[in-house]
Structures are given as C-alpha cells and as structure tokens.
Amino acid sequence: SQKIEQNSEALNIQEGKTATLTCNYTNYSPAYLQWYRQDPGRGPVFLLLIRENEKEKRKERLKVTFDTTLKQSLFHITASQPADSATYLCALRSYNTDKLIFGTGTRLQVFP
Amino acid sequence: DAGVIQSPRHEVTEMGQEVTLRCKPISGHNSLFWYRQTMMRGLELLIYFNNNVPIDDSGMPEDRFSAKMPNASFSTLKIQPSEPRDSAVYFCASRQRGDRESKASTDTQYFGPGTRLTVL
Numbered sequence: 001s002q003k004i005e006q007n008s009e010a011l012n013i014q015e016g017k018t019a020t021l022t023c024n025y026t027n028y029s030p031a032y033l034q035w036y037r038q039d040p041g042r043g044p045v046f047l048l049l050i051r052e053n054e055k056e057k058r059k060e061r062l063k064v065t066f067d068t069t070l071k072q073s074l075f076h077i078t079a080s081q082p083a084d085s086a087t088y089l090c091a092l093r094s095y096n097t098d099k100l101i102f103g104t105g106t107r108l109q110v111f112p
Numbered sequence: 113d114a115g116v117i118q119s120p121r122h123e124v125t126e127m128g129q130e131v132t133l134r135c136k137p138i139s140g141h142n143s144l145f146w147y148r149q150t151m152m153r154g155l156e157l158l159i160y161f162n163n164n165v166p167i168d169d170s171g172m173p174e175d176r177f178s179a180k181m182p183n184a185s186f187s188t189l190k191i192q193p194s195e196p197r198d199s200a201v202y203f204c205a206s207r208q209r210g211d212r213e214s215k216a217s218t219d220t221q222y223f224g225p226g227t228r229l230t231v232l
Binding site: 032034042043044045046049089093097098099100104105 | 147
C-alpha cells in the first residue's frame with residue numbers, strides 16, 4: 001500500500017544549528033513533492049515544491065532534496081531560529097491526479 | 113486578498129445533529145479541496161473539485177458526509193448525522209489549477225484556518 005512516513009517524534013535542536021527533516025515514501029511515483037509548515041491552530045502553509053527530475057531546491061535558509069531512487073526527500077533549515085518551531089509536512093502528488101497526499105508531519109522545536 | 117475563509121471556526125454539537133461547514137476559496141482559484149486532520153490519521157483528503165465539479169470523493173468516510181460547490185466562490189461540507197468519531201479539524205484549501213505546462217508553478221494549495229469540530 002502507499003505510504004508516506006515522517007519522523008513522528010519531535011526534533012529538538014539548538015538555535016543556529018541546521019535542522020534536517022526526512023520524508024520517505026513507498027509505492028508512489030510522484031510527479032512533485034512539496035513541503036508545508038503548520039503552526040498550532042492554523043492551516044498548512046506552502047514552503048517549497050520540487051519536481052521528480054530535480055535533485056535540489058533552495059529558498060533562503062531552506063533546502064529540499066529529492067532522491068527518487070531512495071524514495072526520500074530531506075528538508076533542511078540552516079541557521080535555525082526559534083521562530084522556525086512548527087510542524088513540517090511533506091506531500092506528494094502523482095501524475096494524472098490533482099490529489100495531494102500528506103505525511104503525518106514532524107514537529108520541530110528550536111531552542112534559544 | 114483575504115485568503116481562504118472558513119466558517120465557523122469552532123463547532124460543538126451533539127451526536128446525531130447535522131453539521132455544515134463552509135468555505136470561500138481565494139478569488140480566481142478553480143480547484144477546491146476538503147481535508148480532515150486528526151492526531152491519529154494526520155491530514156486526509158476527503159474530496160476535491162475542479163471548476164465546481166467533484167472529481168474525487170474517494171476520501172469521504174461514508175454516506176453521512178456530503179460536499180457541494182454550487183459556484184466558484186462557495187463550498188459546503190455537511191455531516192448528517194454527526195458522530196463523536198467525526199471530531200477533527202476540517203480544512204478547506206484552494207488552488208489555481210494551470211495548464212499542463214505550467215502545472216508545477218500552480219500546484220500550491222492555500223489552506224484556510226480550519227474548523228474545529230467537536231461532536232459530543
């Protein structure tokens with residue numbers, strides 16, 4: 001069956017360090033993979049999109065990698081700040097559909 | 113732009129009652145999605161519309177759930193009768209669905225603030 005897995009345990013890191021979050025998937029042939037941020041009591045907010053033929057995407061302090069052989073995406077936040085504390089969700093979209101399937105998310109806590 | 117608007121923000125009802133959740137997508141967007149989020153199951157797609165037409169409702173849990181989109185600026189998700197296991201946060205999201213060549217650039221979904229539903 002299709003599955004998208006993210007670390008269910010919270011990731012706690014110190015301010016200034018690089019946070020790395022993992023998204024693994026099985027039985028998908030994704031056209032695109034996206035990362036969203038969700039704060040408590042709010043809806044998810046889009047951060048980055050990476051296509052299947054792209055290896056890496058960057059936006060300011062954010063970097064996403066996509067390895068279709070390993071079926072894995074890594075999401076990096078460099079020089080992390082307490083304001084980066086949130087839950088981060090990965091989402092996949094396959095070809096021939098508009099459906100976006102979300103992982104369960106990883107909670108990131110950045111301590112000063 | 114005001115973003116995606118959902119109402120009510122909170123709803124507490126008793127088992128067996130009818131519940132109607134409302135969504136106003138971003139003006140100009142032509143795709144609308146309804147999701148449900150719980151701690152156990154995460155964010156699940158219930159149904160989505162393109163140009164007001166339901167495309168995929170395979171995520172709708174059962175016949176008690178129904179969704180409509182009578183026009184491009186309004187959608188409802190109805191639960192009748194409601195049950196305690198329906199308690200969750202329900203999100204609406206909209207998107208500007210582009211043509212095949214520009215699909216990547218228009219694949220962003222914009223989420224509303226959600227409706228927290230509690231069924232007692």
